[in-house]
Amino acid sequence: MRKYGVILLFAMVANVIIAQSPSLLVEAENFSKKGGWVVDQQFMDLMGSPYLMAHGMGMPVADAEISVEFPSTGKYDVYVRTFNWTSPWYEGEGPGKFQLRLNGEKVGSVLGCTGNEWYWQKAGKVDIRKKENVITLQDLTGFNGRVDAIYFTQDNISPPNELTTLGHFRKQMLDIPEEPQQAGEFDLVVVGGGVAGTTAAISAARLGLKVALIQDRPVLGGNNSSEVRVHLGGRIKVEPYPALGDVVKEIGPSRGGNAQPADYYEDEKKMQMVLAEENISLFTNYRAFAVKTEGSSITEVYARHIETSEELSFTAPLFADCTGDGTIGFLAGADYAMGRESRDEFGEPTAPETPDKMTMGSSVQWYSAEEKQPVDFPVFQYGVEFNDENVKQVTMGEWTWETGMNYDQINEFERIRDYGLLVVYSNWSWLKNFSAEKEKYNNRKLDWVAYVAGKRESRRLLGDHILREQDLTDFVIYPDASAPTTWTIDLHYPDPKNTEHFPENEFLSIAVHKPIHPYPIPYRCLYSRNIDNLFMAGRNISVTHVALGTIRVMRTTGIMGEVVGMAASVAAKNNTNPRGVYNNHLNELKKLMEKGVGKYDVEDMQNYNLGGSLGPKITTIDIPPYDKD
Template sequence: MKTLSVLVVNLAICLSVFSQTDNAVLLEAENFQNKGGWVVDQQFMDLMGSSYLMAHGMGVPVEDAKTTVEFPSTGEYNVYVRTFNWTSPWFEGQGPGRFQLMVDGKNTGPVLGTTGTQWMWQQVGKVRILNKKTTVSLHDLSGFNGRVDAIYFTTENTPPPNELKALGKFRKKQLGIPTKPEKTRKFGLVVVGGGVAGTTAAISAARLGLQVALIQDRPVLGGNNSSEVRVHLGGRIKVEPFPALGDVVKEIGPSRGGNAQPAEYYEDEKKMDMVLAEENISLFTNYRAFEVKTKGSRVTRVYARHIETSEEIAFLAPLFADCTGDGTIGFLAGADFAMGRESRDEFGETTAPKKADKLTMGSSVQWYSVEENDPVFFPVFQYGVEFNEKNTEQVTMGEWTWETGMNFDQIYDFERIRDYGLLVVYSNWSFLKNFSPVKNEYKNRKLEWVAYIAGKRESRRLMGDHILTEQDVTDYMVYLDASAPTTWTIDLHYPDPKNTEHFPGMEFKSIAVHKKIHPYPIPYRCLYSRNVDNLFMAGRNISVTHVALGTIRVMRTTGMMGEVVGMAASVAAKHSTTPRGVYEEHLGELKALMEKGVGKYNAENMQNYNEGSTLGPKE
C-alpha cells in the first residue's frame, strides 16, 4: 500500500479558522479560508512566532483575503492587528504596506501596516459586531507587501502579549493547541528540508527500503530550484569516482536552465511526482520543524507545525537528516556549527581573510519584467534608499547578482535581509519608470515577477568528523571515504565595489570570485554531525569552511550529497549503527551502493546547462 502523502490539509484549515472564548476571538491570518491574492510567508516563523499573510502585488493591490467567523456574542469589541511597517529600518515616515481591516464589508477605520518598527499589536479601535456569523477581510491598498500575522477581537482593553514566549503560550491557549503534539509518527529516517538535497536523500533512502518522512515548510519541493526562488541547478553529475551518483538528480531536475525565468522552467511538478511515486515516502508539505528533543547525544524526535493550521506533529526515528540549509535541526539539537569566515591561520586557507569575521554570502530576491503593448503604470516608491541617474541599475531583470545581507546575520536578521531585497527592487524600478532619462524605454514594461521567498546561500555549517577546507580541494587530498563529487569552482561572493560606491554598507549587488578546481570527491565524514550521533546533513549546511562552501553549495552537488546520505542511512539502519558507524565499520558497503546508484527510470540526462568550469580530471 502506498504511504499517505500529506499535502495541503484543507480539512484542517476549514475546521480551525479561528478560536473564540467567552469574550474574545483570535484569527490567525495565514489560516483565512480564502486568501485572495495574499501569500503565506513562513520564512521567519522562528523569529516572530508565526507565519503570516502578505500582500505581494508588486505595486498592484491584491484581492482581499476573507474568512467567516462566528463570534460568541454580538456587541462592541476592541480590535488589535499584529503588523508593522516593513520599511522602518530605512525610512522614518509612513510605510508602503497599506491595508485595511474590513468587517462584513465595512472598513473598521485606520489604514494599517504603515507604522511600527517591529512586529507588534496595533489597536484598530472599537468595532460593533451585529451578527454572530461575520465575514472578516483584509483589504490591500498598495500591493507593496503589507503583512498581517493575526487579528484579535476582545471585549477587554488588553492586547495580546508581544514577547515571543508569552505570545506562543497565548496562541496555544486561544487556539486550543495542546502543549505537546498529540499526533506522533514513527519512521526509519526523518528528512527535514525539501530542497534538492532533502528530496534526493528521501528518494534514495526510500528506494533502499527505509520508511521515510520528508518534511518541507513550503507547498512545493526544490528549495532554491523551485518556482518560488528560481535558481537553476549547477555543477555536474555522473563524475568519477562514482558516476552513478546523480541518477536521482537527473530524474528530478528541470531540463531547462536559467535564473529568474518563468515558473514552468523549474518543473515543480516533476519533483513532486517523483516523491509521490515512492511508496516508502510520507510527504509533509507546509510543515515547519520548530523543536527537537534529544536524549544524550541523540535526537529522539522532531516537532513540526503546519504553517497555516498550526497543527503539530511529533516525528520519531532512529536517524535524522538535516537538509534545511540553515542547519536548524542540528542547531536545535546542540550540534557544533560554524558561521561566517574563518581566519587564514585557522585552517591555513590562502583565500580566507587574515581575521575571522561574520561575513557570509548573501540572499537573492530575483525578479524580471515583461514588455507589454501599452504603457504600464508603476507607483512612485521612495522609502529611504535614494536612486538617481548615477546609481540606478538600467536593467529589465535581476538574478543572482542582486544579493543582500552579507553584513547581517542570515538567521536572525533574515526578514530585514529579504525586505531590503524587495525595497531595492521596487525603488530601482520606480526610478526607471518615473524619473529616469531613459524612462521611455521602460514605459511599456511590467514588473512581472519578484521573489518573496529569498534564495539563501550561506548560514550555519554543521561540523562533522571532517571539515572540508580549501587545500583539501585544491591539493586534491582524496580520502578513503570519498563520496559525492564537487565540480564547481570555489565560487565566493563579495559586495560589488561599484555598488559599494553608491550604497556603502547597504549593498544589494554582488560579484563572484572564482578559483578553478579539479572535480573533487567530498569525504563522507562531512555529511554527519561530529557530536549528535544520529544526525546526517546534506546541502549547504555540511561540514566545510566558508571557503570550501564556495564549491559544494551548487544544487547538483548537494543533490548527490542527498543520494549518499540516503544510502548511508540504509546501511546504518541495516546494521543498527550510527552515521559514524557506517564510516568506521561499513564503508565498503556504502561504496558499493555509491558505485551502483539508486536510479530507477534510466532517464536521459537533459540537464546540459550550468555545469561550471573546472580544470578537468586530476592526472
C-alpha cells in the first residue's frame, strides 16, 4: 500500500540530471535544502512549473541549497527563470530580490526585481573548475522573491519560454520519461484533498473501494488547512439524512475561527484519518495536469510531483473532481460555467440583468503579534498608494481581505494572489512607518500571511441538474435530494467604501445574505452531464453563481464528498456510472445516506460557524420512491 511520504522514485539530487552536455538545468523546487523558501505550485498550469518563493513577510529567509554535478569544467552562461511580481502595479525595481551563489560566490547581479513576466534572465557567467558544486539561493528582502529554475550552458542560448516547448525541454534536460509511470489501478480516483475530496475518499474506502487520493500540497484540508486557515461553515446532522456529516465530524477541527494559529486547523487529524483507511492510497504533493479520455469517459489522470517532477498515471473506472477549480472536468472537456448568469437565463431574482465574468474573490489572510519590544518593518510602496484616509487600522485580516473579483480566477490567479500580498504589506508598512497612529503598532510584528490563497469561485462543472436560486428559496425538493446545504445564499461583492479609495483595485469585500431553509442538493448536481464517469464535490459542482453562495462552505462540501463516495460504491457494485446510479439505483444510494459511513464514536464538536437565520428547521421531507431496488 502506497502511503504518505513514501511515493518517491527519484531522489532530489537525482532529478538534476544532465540530458545534454554541456548544459545543466536545476529546478528550484528540487533543491534538497530549502531553508526558509517555500514551494508554490498554485500557478504551475499557467507558468509551467512549481517554484521556490522567499515568503519572509519582510524578513529575509534562510538560504536554499543544492549540490550538483556539472557535465564538465569550463565557462558557463547562467540563466534564471524569475519574475518581478510587483510589475503589474509598479514600473520600478521590485521588492523580491535574491542573489544566486555558486560555492559561496555571487553569480552576477541581484535578481527578482526586474521583468514583467516569467522569463529567463541572464544572471552572468561562471567558471566551473570542478564537477561537484553547491548552488545557493540567498533571499535579500523577505518579500516573495521567486525562482523557477537555473540553467547553465556553454552555448550562450537561453531555454525556451513558450510553455509547451519549455515542458519538452524540461523533460529532456531532467531525463523525465515522456509517458508517466503507472501508479496502479483503482476503483475510484479522487483529485483534490480539500474537505470534500478527503470525505469522498474516506467514504468510498469504507464502503470497499480501492481509492487513490491525489493532493497537490503536503497537507490535507484545502481552505481548512493551516496553509489557508478558513474554518468550517454550515451544519451537519440535518434531515432528511442526519447521518450525513459523520465523516466531517471525525475530521473537522474542534475550534473555529479564521486566520488563527496553525494548530487550530488540526492538519494531523485529517492526515491520520486518511492514513487509517487501508483502502486509500494517498499521493500528497502531486498535482494533476492532464487527462486521457476515450469517447465521453476519462481513462487516466496524470499527476506531477511538485518537488521531484516525477509523473504518475492513475487509472480507474470512476473519477471525482474535488479540485475546486473543476480542473479534471475542464481537461476532459466537461461542460462548465464561470462568472454570473443573467437574470433571464435561470429567472433568478438575485442575478444581474446581464451576464458578466465577475466571481467571488480569493482571500490572503494574515495576522500580527504583539512583542515586548519595538519591531521594524521595511517601507513597502509598490504602486498602490496608502495614506491615513484609506489605510485599514487593523491588526489582522480574515475573509474580508478578498481580491480578484473582476479578474479571471484561473488564468490570472497569480496576479490575484500577488495583489493580496501587495495590499497586506503596503497597508502594514503605512501603519508601521507613516500612520498618525503608528505608536499603536510600534511593538507589533507581522506574524503570519497566507501565500496559498483561499479561493471561493472559479469553474462550476455542469451536471444533469443545475441548482438555481428558486430551487432553494421555493424549497423545490427533487426525488434525488441528497447532501443538505444549510448556509444562507452568501454572495460577496467589493466593499463600496474600499471602491471609493481603490476603484477597480478593491481588496476588501462585503457579504450579502439571503436566508433559506436547510435544503437537500439534488444528487444530479454531483456528476457531469457530458463526461460519463466523472463525479464532483465541492465548490465546483453544478450550480449557478447565485446558488454557489449557499453550497460553498466546507461542512456542506464535506457532506457532498460523503455522498459522492457512497454513490461511487453503488456505481462500482452495479457496474454502472454516476448517471446510472440516478436512473437505476437511487434507492440503494438513499439507504447508504440514511445509514452513513461514520466509523469512530467521536464527540460532535461541530458547533461553531453554523450560519445565520435559516428559517424553521426541516424535520421531514417526503422523497417519493424513484427506482426499483
